[in-house]
Amino acid sequence: MTAAAAETVSEGSPGNPAAPPGVRRSSGTLHYILRRLGQAVVVLWGAVTLSFLIIHLVPGDPVRIMTGGGEGGEGAALDSAAEAQLREQLGLDQPILIQYFDFLWRAATFDFGMSYSTGQPVSSAIATALPVTIELGIASIIASVLLALLFALGSVLLPTQTLRSGFQSASLLGTAMPSFWVGILLLQLFSFQLGWFPAFGSASWQALVLPSLTLALLTAGTLGQILTRGLNEALAESYADTARAKGISELRVVLRHALRNASLPAFTMVGMMVGGILSGTTIVETIYGRQGIGMYFVQAIQAQDFPLIQALVILSGAFFVIVTLIVDLAYRWIDPRVVAPQEHSSTKKRSTAKTTATKAAEKGGTR
Amino acid sequence: MSAAAQTDQPLLEIRDLTVDYRRPGGSTQAVRGVSFQVARGETVALVGESGSGKTTIGRAVLGLHHRNAQITGSIRFSGTELVGLAEAGLRRLRGRRIALIPQDPLAGLNPVHPIGEQVSESLRTHGLATGAEARRQAVQILERAGLDDAANRYYSYPHQLSGGQRQRVLIGIALAAEPDLIVADEPTSALDVTVQRRILDHIEELVTQSGTSLLLVTHDLGVAADRADRVVVLQHGQVVEQLPAADFLNSAEHPYSQRLAAAAPTIDSEPLVTQLPQTQENDAAQPLVRAQGLTKTFPVSGGGSVTAVDAVDLTLRPGQSLGVVGESGSGKTTVARMILGLSDPDAGSLTLAGLGHQDYRSRSGRKELRRLIRPVFQDPYSSLDPAHSVATSIAEPLRALTTLSRSERQRRVTELLEQVHLPSAAAGRKPYELSGGQLQRVAIARALAVRPKVLVCDEPVSSLDVSVQDQILRLLAELREAEGLSYLFISHDLAVVRQVCTEVVVMRHGQVVERGATREVFAAPEHEYTRELVAAIPGSRVRQQV
Incomplete structure (x- = not known):
């Protein structure tokens, strides 16, 4: 036995003493993807079930609520035949x-049926709104990541401690x-005063600048802090x-x-930001008058448009699931140690269990 | 390592070096007026305990000291003054003429880059080679550093290699540009003793061949004595003595060096425990631990399993101190966990303090087991709750396992503190206010609180400085006599086991390869592996020459 081979045997690779590295990689990846899918x-399925339940969990009769009536009261405005039809x-x-x-x-x-408030099929309403929001989301995330990088690099590379901490505090703003x-x-500064960018709409790229910057400033601070750390x-x-x-x-x-x-924890955060695009753009889309998903959310809730709400809930859920899956898969590309995350998590569980048991033993607990 | 080459000028000359760490609200002087030299081709060991400033000096030579460190004095390297040299000037020297072998091979390599790229980066940085040529040379360097199958491992990631292999990669990185001086900061302290020996042999061979000077920073006096030409002993940031390595363990003059040398357990230090006389009474006594055919397997992800403990027989009788010795992966800790009842064997029978497996699995049996067999773990910093006071930690088993009243518990805590030689004022302290040695005393006091019969000590001194280690070992020996305790002592350090164990079991790959009375096993090891282990104990080389 050669010296190095003896070392491999006696020391093992961490967490997994006997397995030769790299052997299980491909089959592990496939297994992992299938499991994650x-x-x-x-x-x-959970998201769909929940959105189904919305309609039945809302107190009162859904049809009456939809038709604008409360419990009894004005609901009588709609005659019983129309109600039955609905x-x-x-x-x-x-x-x-x-x-x-x-x-x-x-x-x-x-x-998802017909939207109650617009009378259009829900799917076509979403099809027009989705690109508007995705466009905003992507632009804001790119801006956020660039700003965060700037913050983080400044916070570690500037020559004096005062400059570094000053830079870091600024990112909190x-x-x-x-x-x-x-x-x-x-809006005040760049649209109304300087007139550089349009205040409303979603037609041109210029219209994208201010809303995405608004979104990015919010997240870039946190992202920059995580990255700096x-x-x-x-x-x-x-x-x-x-x-x-x-x-x-x-x-x-x-x-x-x-x-x-350092990018691993930041990457998790970016994943969450991406996942939150569909539901997180409400305020910005309202301010800048962009006909995106966020705007639709508000309208659907105001109009108590159940089919639209249901579709949007499912859409947000699906989007989150897909993004999380992509983030987890990308982890393995960033960090080669993440060979197969299911092992990783199980070892982690095992070691947590060990720690708990160990602590219990030391304290005299009997579990 | 090699005899110092005779040249007019030393390669490295340090004069009146002082390093201050500035912090808000004051500063700490880590190094105070240190002077020494390293000749061309010479190996100088910097030894001392934690806080002696040895690592700080190593960093300062490379210009890698912390941003808050203020350096005065002089570090002349080959005629160039390094103190005050601009960053760009330092960068030209770093890696090219002065290289580093860092402390922890497991953390010293970047986990996200292939190892070969990390080696060739040394070449590319200094414009020694680029592209395919850098790759080709990096493979050669890795081969020279002793990494098997280097060509195929070029694109391996650090986590795919063992600790010893990773240390070889780090050696490769240091040697890549053929530097004049290598600063090796505890290059092998995280490795098993046999691996450590191979790595040190290899470094020695390489520096001798190339005439490189080596500044070896180490807390291991055996390593220093074996591997260096000269030893510089540091205490509290000052040089207390400089002497030839061959004299260090035997004829140091300064009391501190003598104390260090005396505290370092070596292969012929006097044991602290004596074997119990073999009386019929002792032999007839019921064993406290009795394991037969003990087996534990762990599933390996992707199918299959690894047998961590393979049909191990063990008996611990009252009054015995049984050492379980082995390297990482030998299964010794798994044995300890089963004996503590923290994990269940897959096969074999285990009787603990007279309780069979079924008995101690029950709730009341488990409680009984927790009272009779108590653990002491390696790292007191993580085994004590940082939010609890010392008294609370010590009293915890009393609350859980006894019906003592509050005042009775307090009395017992005071008693225990006295037993482990801690001042009673320590009761109200939090862990962060105590040193590592004091914390380990607290952990021992906690283990003793419910008057157990057996202590299972898992590497109880391996995170401590030698002099503190010596004190803790003496305490354990003293407590064994006073309390009639039995120990199951898990350790990778044979010299330590030799001091405190009456019997020893040598494990390898989950199996027991040799067992017997400590004195006999160490004097005349029968199994080849035991012989290898004994021979690898640092400090043995100097002894052989004397």
Whole structure:
């Protein structure tokens, strides 16, 4: 046995003593993706079920609420024949289980019925609003990531401690200001005073600048803080010293050695930001008058337009599930140690269990 | 390592070096007026305990000290003054002429880059090679550093290699640009003793071949004595003595060096425990721990399983102190966990303090087991709740396992503090106010609180400085006699086991390869692996020469 081979056996690779590295990678990945897809389907099913229940959990008769009446009262405005027709149209006269399976089927085929307030099919309303929001979302996330990088790099690379902490405090400002206020401020300055960008609409790229900046300022502060913290931690690691001892510059230590390690927690945050696009744009879309999903949400709720609300809830859920899946898969690309996250989490669970048991033993607990 | 080459000028000359760490509200002087030299081709060891400033000096030579550190004095390297040298000037030297082998091989490599790229970066940084040529040279360097199959491992990530292999990559990074001086900061302290020996042999060979000077920073006096030409002993940031390594363990003059040398357990230090006389009474006594065919397997992700403990037989009789020795992955900790009742064996029988497996699995049996067999863990910093006072931590088992009243518990805590030689004022302190050695005393007091019969000590001194380690080992020996305790002592450090264990069991790959009375096993090891372990104990080389 050669020296190095003996070492492999006696030391093992961490967390997984006997397995040769790299062997299970491909099959592990496939297994992982399938498992995650399975989970995604379960979460989606949950979202669909919840949105189905909305209509039945709202106190009172859904048809009456939809038709604008309260309990009895003005609801009488709609005659009973029309009410029955609507009831039938919505399938509310069927047994609840039938309604549920019918709803599941329609959700699976993207058929959410007619919007009550606009009279259009819900799916076509979404089809026009979705690109508007996605466009805003992508622009705001790019802006947010760039700003956060600027904050973080400044916070670790500036030459004096005073400058670094000053820079870091400045990044908090964005987070501290509410977005409706920032939005109005930006409108005042850049649209009304300077006239650089249009105040309303979603037609041109110029119209995208102010709303995405409003959204980005809100998240860039937090993202920058997370990134700064990650960078500081990475720069204090032993491998950063190994890199410095090679004679490379601090900028290169940061960019090549620390940034990728530091980006993992920030990446989780970006994932959450992306997932939140559909539901998080409400305020900004309202301020800037963009006909996006957020605007629709508000309108649907105001009009008590159940089919539209249901579709939007399912859409947000689906979007979140997909984004989370992509983020988790991308993790393995950023950090090669994440060979198969299901192992990772199970080892973690095991070690947590160990710690708890160990603590209990020390304290004399009997579990 | 090699005899100092005779040249007019030392390669590294440090004079009156002072390092201050400035903090808001004051400053701490980590290094105070240190002077020493390293000749070309010479290996100098900086030894001392935590806080002695040895690591700070190593950093200062590389210009890698912390931003808050204020350096005065002089560090001349090959005629160039490094103190006050601009960053760009330092960068030209770093990696090219002065290189670093860092402390922890597990943390020293960037986890997200392939190892080969990390080696070739040393070459590319200094314009020594680029592209495919840098790759080719990096493979050669890794081969020279002793990494097997280097060509195929070029694109491996650090987590795919063992600790020893990673340390070889770090050595490769340091050697890549053929520097004149290597600062090795505890290069092997995280590695198993046999791996440590191979790595140190290899470093020694490489620096001798190339005539490189080595500044070896270490807390391990055995390593220093074995591997260096000269030893510089540091205490509280000052040099207390400089002497040839061969004299260090035997004829140091300064009391502190003598104390250090005496505290370092080596292969022929006097044991602290004596074996119980073999009387019929002792042999007939019911064993406190009796394991037969003990087996534990863990599933490996992706199918299959690994047998961590493989048909192990163990007996611990009253009054015995049984050492379980082995390297990482030998299964010794898994054995300890089963004996503590923290994990269940997959096969075999285990009788603990007279309780069979079924008995101690029950709620009342578990309580009985927790009272009779108590653990002491490696790291007192993490095994004590930082939010609890010392008294609260010590009293915790009393609350859980006894019906003592509040005042009785307080009395017992005072008694226990006295037993472990801590002042009674320590009762109200929080862990952060105590040193590592004091915390380990608290952990021992907590283990003793309910008057157990057995202490299972899992590497109880391996995170402590030698002099503190010595004190804790003496305390354990003293308590064993006073309380009639039995120990199951898990350790990778054979010299430590030799001091406090009457019997020893040597484990490898989950199996027991040798067992017997400590004295005999160490004097005449039968199994090849035990011989290898004994031979790898640092400090043995110097002894052989004397």
